[in-house]
Amino acid sequence: MTRACSHVCARGLTICASLLLVALSIPRPAAAQWSTAYHQFYRQASHNWEFRRNYPAADRLFNAFDYGHAILYETLFTEPNAPTSRLEQREYDFITQRLLVTPPRLPLEESVIEVEYAKLVPEAKEMFEWAHVLHRQVYDIWADERLSTEDKDREVNRLLKHYLARRNAAFSTRPKDMQLMEGQPYSLAFRRRYPKFNGLIWAYHWLQVGLYEPLVTAKSREARQAGVDAAVARFRAMLADPPRSMPTVMPMTAAVAPEFSRRYPEIAIIFDNLHAMHDVISDVLADSAVPRSRKRAEILRAVARYRDDTSSVITVAEWRDMAEEMSADHMGGRAVTPAPRPQTTWTSELVERRLREANIQARPLPPTGPHIFMSIPARRYELAGDELQVFLYPDSASRARDTSKLDRERVAPPNMMIKWRAQPSLIMDGNLAAIIITNDEARRQQVRDALSPLDKPNDR
Amino acid sequence: MLHPPSWRVKHVRRGIGRRIALVAALAVSAGGALDAQTDFYNTSPGRPLRVEDAVPVEYRAVDLNVAPLRLDVMREDTRFWSLHPEATIGILPRTQLQFAMPIGYVDAPTTSTVGVAGLDVSVLRALNMETSIPALAVSGDISLPVGPLGGTATYGTLKGIMTRTLPWARFHGNAQFTAGPSTSSDDPATSAANEGRDLSRWLAGIAVDKTFALHSLLVTAESFAEQPISNGASVAWSAGAGLRYQLDPRWTMDAGIGRRFSGDDPAWYVTFGSAYAVGLR
Numbered sequence: 001m002t003r004a005c006s007h008v009c010a011r012g013l014t015i016c017a018s019l020l021l022v023a024l025s026i027p028r029p030a031a032a033q034w035s036t037a038y039h040q041f042y043r044q045a046s047h048n049w050e051f052r053r054n055y056p057a058a059d060r061l062f063n064a065f066d067y068g069h070a071i072l073y074e075t076l077f078t079e080p081n082a083p084t085s086r087l088e089q090r091e092y093d094f095i096t097q098r099l100l101v102t103p104p105r106l107p108l109e110e111s112v113i114e115v116e117y118a119k120l121v122p123e124a125k126e127m128f129e130w131a132h133v134l135h136r137q138v139y140d141i142w143a144d145e146r147l148s149t150e151d152k153d154r155e156v157n158r159l160l161k162h163y164l165a166r167r168n169a170a171f172s173t174r175p176k177d178m179q180l181m182e183g184q185p186y187s188l189a190f191r192r193r194y195p196k197f198n199g200l201i202w203a204y205h206w207l208q209v210g211l212y213e214p215l216v217t218a219k220s221r222e223a224r225q226a227g228v229d230a231a232v233a234r235f236r237a238m239l240a241d242p243p244r245s246m247p248t249v250m251p252m253t254a255a256v257a258p259e260f261s262r263r264y265p266e267i268a269i270i271f272d273n274l275h276a277m278h279d280v281i282s283d284v285l286a287d288s289a290v291p292r293s294r295k296r297a298e299i300l301r302a303v304a305r306y307r308d309d310t311s312s313v314i315t316v317a318e319w320r321d322m323a324e325e326m327s328a329d330h331m332g333g334r335a336v337t338p339a340p341r342p343q344t345t346w347t348s349e350l351v352e353r354r355l356r357e358a359n360i361q362a363r364p365l366p367p368t369g370p371h372i373f374m375s376i377p378a379r380r381y382e383l384a385g386d387e388l389q390v391f392l393y394p395d396s397a398s399r400a401r402d403t404s405k406l407d408r409e410r411v412a413p414p415n416m417m418i419k420w421r422a423q424p425s426l427i428m429d430g431n432l433a434a435i436i437i438t439n440d441e442a443r444r445q446q447v448r449d450a451l452s453p454l455d456k457p458n459d460r
Numbered sequence: 461m462l463h464p465p466s467w468r469v470k471h472v473r474r475g476i477g478r479r480i481a482l483v484a485a486l487a488v489s490a491g492g493a494l495d496a497q498t499d500f501y502n503t504s505p506g507r508p509l510r511v512e513d514a515v516p517v518e519y520r521a522v523d524l525n526v527a528p529l530r531l532d533v534m535r536e537d538t539r540f541w542s543l544h545p546e547a548t549i550g551i552l553p554r555t556q557l558q559f560a561m562p563i564g565y566v567d568a569p570t571t572s573t574v575g576v577a578g579l580d581v582s583v584l585r586a587l588n589m590e591t592s593i594p595a596l597a598v599s600g601d602i603s604l605p606v607g608p609l610g611g612t613a614t615y616g617t618l619k620g621i622m623t624r625t626l627p628w629a630r631f632h633g634n635a636q637f638t639a640g641p642s643t644s645s646d647d648p649a650t651s652a653a654n655e656g657r658d659l660s661r662w663l664a665g666i667a668v669d670k671t672f673a674l675h676s677l678l679v680t681a682e683s684f685a686e687q688p689i690s691n692g693a694s695v696a697w698s699a700g701a702g703l704r705y706q707l708d709p710r711w712t713m714d715a716g717i718g719r720r721f722s723g724d725d726p727a728w729y730v731t732f733g734s735a736y737a738v739g740l741r
Contacts, residue, residue: 035589038553041521044739049709067674078627104674106706109501112673115627122589 033296037126040169042133043162047147047155051139055228058211060103061235062136065204067104068095069128069278070113072197076190076285077117077295087197095200096239117285121299123168124281127307130169131274134159135208138267142215143224156264163270171273172309173266175319180305180312181250181276186298189287190279199246200239201282203332205275206251207235209268210335212260217336231335238332250275251331254323258334265316272319277306317427317448346432348379351390351451355381358450360443362388373413374402374433386422386438388447393431403433411435427451499737500678500706500714501671503632506530506544507733508702508716509682511634511667514597514623516556516584520740523548528714528733534725541565542577544733549740554586562658564609576607580658584621595623603640603659615640615659615689632667634684643690660686665698676706688723696723702731710737 042048052059071091079086111118111125118125141147141155164170182188191198214227238246253268254261261268280302284290290298305311314322328334355362365380371391378389393399403426407414411424420437425444427434429451436447503513507528517523525546532540546560564577582601589595601617604610619636638661665684671677681701688696700718707713716731 033591034593035591036554037589038586039518040553041518041550041737041739044520044741052709099674104676106676106709108673109499109671109676111625112501112671115625119591119625122591126589 035122037122037168039126040130040166042137043159045137045140045155047140047144048137049140051136051143054143054145055139055225058207058228058232059139060105061100061207061232063105063107064095064099064103065208066108066110067099067113068200068204070108070110070117071095072201072282073117073285074114076282077120080285080288080292084193087194092197092200092242100236100239120296121281121303124277124299124303127169127171127303128274128278130163130166131171131270134163134267134270138264139211139215142212145221153263156267160264160267168307171270171277171306172313173269174309174313175269175316175322176273176276176306176312177314177318178322180302181280184280184283184302186283186287186290187280188283189289190282190285193286195243196246198279198282199243199248201278202247202249202251203235203238205278206238206247206256206332206335207231209251209253209260209271209275210235210256210332212253213257213335216257216260216263227336234333234335247330247332249326249330250279252319252323252326254320255326255328255331256333256335259336261320269316269319273306277302280306315445315448317445321428345395346392346430348390348392351379351392351432351434354450355447358446360446360450372418373406373416376402378435383436383438383443383447386436386440386443389435389437391433393433396430399428399431399433403428500676500704500712503667503669503678503680503704504548506731507735508704508714508731509667509680509700509718510663510684510698511632511665511682512621513630513632513669514586514590514595514621516554516586516597517548517550517737519550519553519555521548521550522738522740524736524738525733526736528731528735530729530731532727532729534727537569539567541567546580554589556584558582558584561606563607566609573609575609577609578611578658579604579606582617590623590625595625597621597623611643611659613641628670630669630671632669633665634667635662635664637662638689640689659689660696661689662687678704680704682718686723693724694722696725697721700729711735712737 068091072087075082075087075091110129114125137159138156141152141159144152147155164173210231211228214231215224218224218227253271257268281299284295284298284302352362360383362381362383365382365387367377368380369377371378371389374391376391376393378391381388381390391399391402393402405413406426408426410418411420411426412418422437422439423444424435424437425448427436427448432451434447434451436444438444438447499518502515502517503509503511505512507525525544525548528544528546530542530544532542534540541564543563543565544560545563546558548556548558551557558581560580560582562577562580564573564575566573580601580603582599584597584599587596587598597620599619599621601619603615603617605612605614615638617636617638619634622633624631638659640659642661663684663686665682665686667680667682669678669680672679679701680703681699683697683699685695685697687693698718698720700716702714702716702718704712704714711734713734714731715733718729720727720729
């Protein structure tokens with residue numbers, strides 16, 4: 001090529017490309033939005049990338065998960081009229097037969113895969129990324145064999161503070177009710193249309209929270225390794241016969257990784273809010289009743305609800321109850337099967353001791369004979385104007401026979417109207433059922449905390 | 461752009477191929493020992509091309525470009541080597557501060573010169589994150605006359621940057637203007653003193669890149685025009701191509717090749733760089 005020719009080519013290329021760039025950059029006025037979201041680097045620490053170093057197979061799976069989430073959103077947003085087979089077969093097969101078999105060696109730049117979605121709501125994308133950083137750094141801490149258990153707890157608490165310092169990107173540490181995820185006009189649109197891909201996403205979420213359980217419960221490096229391997233094997237088994245072998249409800253951290261959730265309830269709640277918001281965004285994108293021009297606004301509305309500490313908040317005890325009622329078996333199972341242990345039995349002495357330890361003044365009331373809807377009489381206590389009714393059964397099966405007949409919301413049999421003096425709440429654990437009747441929410445929570453769960457060191 | 465001297469004193473030929481191989485080998489072997497990272501998706505000037513994207517380094521990230529190397533091969537057997545160590549810090553959300561101290565080595569047929577070629581301090585501020593509006597950023601740069609190849613005057617540069625992402629490629633547009641005295645090509649002393657500095661009166665260019673996400677690889681190409689800082693010099697047009705590749709979560713490498721087609725100093729150039737990312741504690 002002569003010099004003159006090169007010159008002309010270079011100049012022509014520049015001018016043409018510049019014009020193209022200007023044309024492509026003119027925003028569509030209706031959709032134009034100004035976003036000031038930003039990326040933040042992970043917290044620098046000695047444990048950075050320890051999980052990758054010690055558990056490379058599991059770590060690489062997470063890189064593949066990045067792709068699954070990204071291609072899902074991009075497809076739902078850019079190809080709303082594509083046949084369901086686009087996700088249920090083509091992408092599902094690619095992911096399960098190729099990507100999960102040979103996962104990428106590095107975390108993916110998701111904005112390359114979900115180009116249009118990333119431009120639609122960078123705020124939501126940044127929230128996901130920041131929560132995923134938290135995920136990975138908690139793995140790193142618990143994968144670092146140089147740290148003692150106390151060091152790990154201290155590092156996790158530091159990490160949590162670091163995470164929460166970005167209020168615009170952090171999920172709330174307050175649990176949210178299922179209404180937020182399943183009671184909106186767009187709810188369930190995704191899972192009804194794409195049951196297999198939805199099951200795949202839930203299987204991802206099962207592993208993401210389930211991996212913590214062997215890391216925090218195992219007592220040695222070898223046991224941790226074996227536990228992580230077992231969790232990964234269980235995840236792969238979920239893909240064996242889709243969607244039957246997959247979770248049928250959203251995996252909740254308190255059910256899948258109960259010990260991790262007891263140790264770090266705030267982080268477990270953050271992850272549940274994260275995973276619930278994943279589902280909400282899938283629904284908004286999949287629901288044709290939400291017009292394309294409203295998708296961003298709807299997603300930002302949901303994002304705000306999962307970020308604030310006020311919308312649809314439930315108590316931590318209710319969050320645990322919800323996880324228990326939804327049942328770990330429907331979520332893919334507990335990540336670590338607990339060893340059989342002797343069942344602690346509630347007694348009136350234990351109940352009164354627990355109330356005393358919680359600084360609750362409980363004055364026994366005289367017996368009143370048979371209860372109106374329970375099969376055994378109640379032991380009644382007066383708590384500074386409020387009332388607590390305690391039912392102690394011979395075993396948990398007897399207790400379940402009574403409580404399974406109740407509408408838990410109203411604390412009454414479905415066909416019976418009862419006028420309570422104040423708002424009742426049902427507490428259940430093992431052979432115990434209790435009804436706290438109060439309008440004082442702090443008191444209600446105090447009693448809940450005192451009476452559940454069992455297994456404090458002095459209970460036996 | 462760098463404008464190596466056209467004067468000649470003594471013919472000094474070196475084995476270019478051997479030197480490139482040596483530097484590459486050193487860089488790669490250092491990488492094996494380190495456990496490094498930077499974001500392969502985030503381009504910056506010279507790494508590998510001149511036109512950059514409108515995305516700063518992440519808030520609280522420190523990007524260490526220890527030994528980015530550039531070689532310009534010009535007419536009359538003149539070669540210009542440049543080592544461009546720099547540190548970039550995400551000091552605020554969407555804002556980066558960068559320090560760079562280029563070191564130049566002019567290898568002409570009859571002479572050679574080596575030395576620091578100025579001290580650059582720059583701030584880049586992203587105005588937004590891309591939505592239906594392209595990502596926009598502005599940057600300001602001060603180039604101080606430090607070192608034997610650092611010239612005699614201070615220059616200030618203001619740049620506007622835009623990035624637009626499409627499903628099949630990303631496009632970037634850069635336009636910049638530099639304030640400061642023009643150098644005179646009639647005055648060899650002044651001209652020579654500014655040779656090592658990366659200066660042009662104005663520059664405008666575009667780049668396109670394509671990312672292969674599953675392989676952590678970015679391939680890019682650019683074309684730009686610039687008016688050299690020296691009086692009477694004609695506009696120079698350049699085009700280049702390059703790639704960035706993520707080696708591991710902290711460690712990235714890049715390489716590029718380009719050609720200055722017109723202007724007073726047509727030349728081929730190649731770049732090779734690597735970067736290591738850490739976070740602020």
